[in-house]
Amino acid sequence: MLASQLQAQHHLSRFSLSDPRVNILAAGIFALVAVLLTQWPALMLLLGLALLFNVMAGTRWRSVIKRLLAFETFMLLLVLMLPFSMPGETWFRLFGLSATIEGASQALTILLRANAVVLALLALLAIREPVSLGYGAAALGFPAKLIHLFMMTVRYIQVLGDEFQRLRNAMKARAFEPASNWHTWRSYGWLMGMLLVRSMERAQRIVDAMRCRGFDGSLYLRSQLLWRKSDSLLLLGLSLLALVPLVWQQFLE
Known part of the structure; x- marks a missing residue:
């Protein structure tokens, strides 16, 4: 029991104890790659990488599932409506409305992309203190x-x-x-x-x-951020992992 807790803390330190700029930049690169992907195999690989990031970050899966359920409630409306709102080859009919294969394909693409980005944000940003993210953004x-x-x-x-x-x-x-x-x-x-x-x-x-209390609209940081060599290596590693699905998609084409 104690060994598993220590291991979880060790995993958590990889993302939560780095410079917050690493988390923000890595999340931005991951989201950009997700937007550029259009094929299902590459998106599924990206989704797998997002799950891997959560394992590396040591996030609590109960919390992840709870947040995903709230997100999927919003996505459900899109997934159900999109097949009926896009023109294309008819897949099936329901109450006089035609669901198209192109619409279903687009809905699945958006669902995979959105879930991958949300999981990556949970692994990279949700584990950080909000104040530290503000410092990193500044x-x-x-x-x-x-x-x-x-x-x-x-x-x-x-x-x-x-x-x-x-x-x-x-x-x-x-x-x-x-x-x-x-x-x-x-x-x-x-x-x-x-x-x-x-x-x-x-x-x-x-x-x-x-x-x-003298507030003049300026943001004053209580401490200066320190970028270390390990932060560069972590950002490089996360960026290379995020780019793997994009490179794979080029081969698929």
Whole structure:
């Protein structure tokens, strides 16, 4: 038991203890390769590499599966609708609508590509502290406003979640029960509206408090990032692995 925990920590250190710029650059290269791939065998290989990255990062598979299920719920609508919305050779008919082979092929391509990118992001970015990712993005020259937005979102997303939960509890205390009717949708509309209003009010209070403490819109890093030789080797290795499916696709063509 102890040996497995130590091994997991060792695997985790490969990605989580490197310079955060390595993770950001590797994720960008992986996403770029995913966009360039069009053939199923190459995309399946890329998906396998994303799974390998999660093994190397020591991510918890229960958490990965939970996040993937939430993502697949969104992808399910695309996969079901795309075959009926693209022209091409008819595959089958349902309720008078024609599903095309080209649409099904495109849906499968998008599904493989999206899952590969999500798994890679879970392995490369989700294991890092959000603050360290902000530091890495600043060191790479990302726009300051974008970094501020990211850092503030990370800091206050839980606050907004707590506010949402308080509003939901208030609705339950008033015996609200959701149903498929106009009252339910109107109540949810009021809920979103109140959450937006309270979020804006809290944001204004936060801005005022930051200005009282001398905030001038600049991002100051508490520590300087140090790029080491091992970071270069790790980025090179991850980049070469990500490029393997792209090279293989060229041979397939």
